[in-house]
Amino acid sequence: MLAQLEDKPGRVVVVDLGGGVMTVARGDKSEVDALVVVVEPYPRSAEVGRRLLQMAAEKGIDRRIVVANKVTGNDDVALIRDLLGVEPDLVIPQDTSVRAADREGASPVDYDGASPALGVLRDLASSLVDA
Amino acid sequence: MTKIAVAGKGGSGKTTVAGVLARLLAENGREVLTVDADENPNLGISLGLGVERTYELVSAREAMLPDGPAISGPMEEIVDRFAAEAGERLRIVQVRKFDEFRPG
Numbered sequence: 001m002l003a004q005l006e007d008k009p010g011r012v013v014v015v016d017l018g019g020g021v022m023t024v025a026r027g028d029k030s031e032v033d034a035l036v037v038v039v040e041p042y043p044r045s046a047e048v049g050r051r052l053l054q055m056a057a058e059k060g061i062d063r064r065i066v067v068a069n070k071v072t073g074n075d076d077v078a079l080i081r082d083l084l085g086v087e088p089d090l091v092i093p094q095d096t097s098v099r100a101a102d103r104e105g106a107s108p109v110d111y112d113g114a115s116p117a118l119g120v121l122r123d124l125a126s127s128l129v130d131a
Numbered sequence: 132m133t134k135i136a137v138a139g140k141g142g143s144g145k146t147t148v149a150g151v152l153a154r155l156l157a158e159n160g161r162e163v164l165t166v167d168a169d170e171n172p173n174l175g176i177s178l179g180l181g182v183e184r185t186y187e188l189v190s191a192r193e194a195m196l197p198d199g200p201a202i203s204g205p206m207e208e209i210v211d212r213f214a215a216e217a218g219e220r221l222r223i224v225q226v227r228k229f230d231e232f233r234p235g
Binding site: 007009010012015017020021031034036038039045048049067092102105106108109110117125126 | 132136138144146153158161166167168179182210
């Protein structure tokens with residue numbers, strides 16, 4: 001589908017893929033310019049992340065961004081680094097306001113625009129479109 | 132045009148990352164089309180549509196059953212027809228039923 005969209009200058013398409021690896025396995029390089037891989041600091045999540053990164057590399061998706069999410073400290077970052085074999089590009093701290101927004105069915109942007117997680121995601125947004 | 136896919140294990144927070152990212156890009160002046168391709172389509176909530184409106188989107192998608200009339204035409208027209216406004220410069224479309232469509 002994404003490859004069939006008109007190439008409108010300035011437009012950004014953000015796709016929330018299904019959980020797991022199959023959606024990337026079915027896609028190809030022409031479909032995306034960047035793949036953001038979100039990983040929690042525990043082995044099963046990291047394993048999915050590792051396979052996603054491997055698949056994306058095999059498909060020629062050069063821009064692969066690893067986001068370590070729900071991180072509580074340096075040990076979590078080290079765990080993800082060890083399991084993935086790469087350093088996370090961004091680290092989102094465990095953020096109570098994100099959890100609270102989720103509980104209330106709200107966007108974290110509306111719930112607390114100054115939350116630490118949003119600060120990191122602002123950096124990600126800037127890096128993705130300015131590069 | 133920049134196409135960004137967000138992936139990860141279910142529960143990793145990828146939908147929140149995708150939704151917040153889209154909101155921030157739109158607030159920075161970009162025209163953003165979000166595509167919810169998840170089996171559990173909750174992207175609308177992370178965009179700020181609210182639970183009820185998000186579930187309405189899902190219901191609309193569910194109404195497009197495979198044995199219903201085939202929808203064909205250029206992909207951009209299909210997106211324009213089924214995408215919902217989610218804010219200024221921000222739209223959302225559920226795509227899993229696009230598997231049943233025939234882009235021309």
